[in-house]
Amino acid sequence: MLRGAAAPTATDEQKKELEKIELIKKNIGLYPDFPKAGVLFRDTCTILRQPNAFQALKEVLVQCVRVHFVETECIGGLDARGFLIGPIIALELRIPFIPIRKRGKLPGKVTTEEYTKEYGKDAVEIQDESVTAGAKILLVDDLLATGGSLQASCNLIEKCYGK
Numbered sequence: 001m002l003r004g005a006a007a008p009t010a011t012d013e014q015k016k017e018l019e020k021i022e023l024i025k026k027n028i029g030l031y032p033d034f035p036k037a038g039v040l041f042r043d044t045c046t047i048l049r050q051p052n053a054f055q056a057l058k059e060v061l062v063q064c065v066r067v068h069f070v071e072t073e074c075i076g077g078l079d080a081r082g083f084l085i086g087p088i089i090a091l092e093l094r095i096p097f098i099p100i101r102k103r104g105k106l107p108g109k110v111t112t113e114e115y116t117k118e119y120g121k122d123a124v125e126i127q128d129e130s131v132t133a134g135a136k137i138l139l140v141d142d143l144l145a146t147g148g149s150l151q152a153s154c155n156l157i158e159k160c161y162g163k
């Protein structure tokens with residue numbers, strides 16, 4: 001910024017976006033010591049009880065994909081809470097939604113990846129037939145803690161030759 005120039009002000013569009021983000025944040029439930037001592041559990045499902053907040057979430061995420069992830073060809077969602085958010089984005093963008101599930105839930109030929117999370121171990125799976133080689137898949141979930149679930153899901157996509 002030039003010395004003496006006025007500080008840039010947010011456009012009306014940006015202000016609306018920030019209001020939506022505030023509304024979303026306000027509607028996330030906080031539960032200390034769940035499911036075990038020392039974990040602050042952020043309950044994103046509380047957003048779904050407030051249609052205005054849920055609508056704002058959809059709009060913010062769809063806009064984010066349109067602006068920042070323009071090459072997206074598929075949305076991949078993580079079990080279970082990524083299934084609440086991913087499909088509404090995919091439908092709005094008219095692109096496929098691919099579920100990444102916990103071990104043992106998907107039929108047919110699957111690829112598996114094990115990982116460690118904030119409070120335990122787990123494994124995720126994807127149906128091999130759901131990934132076209134080279135497809136650009138944007139992964140969606142409600143929350144990052146250690147990042148283990150998301151990293152494992154990225155590994156899965158790469159094992160199946162997706163991007």
Ligand SMILES: O=P(O)(O)OC[C@H]1O[C@H](OP(=O)(O)OP(=O)(O)O)[C@H](O)[C@@H]1O
Binds near residue numbers: 118142143144148
């Ligand atoms: O970044 P991480 O440490 O991997 O943690 C984040 C993940 O943990 C939660 O899911 P969880 O595995 O508890 O499953 P759920 O959605 O079925 O409750 C959350 O919805 C993310 O998927």
Ligand SMILES: Nc1ncnc2[nH]cnc12
Binds near residue numbers: 039118143
């Ligand atoms: N802190 C947290 N809140 C909600 N879900 C979680 N999954 C892993 N860590 C979590």
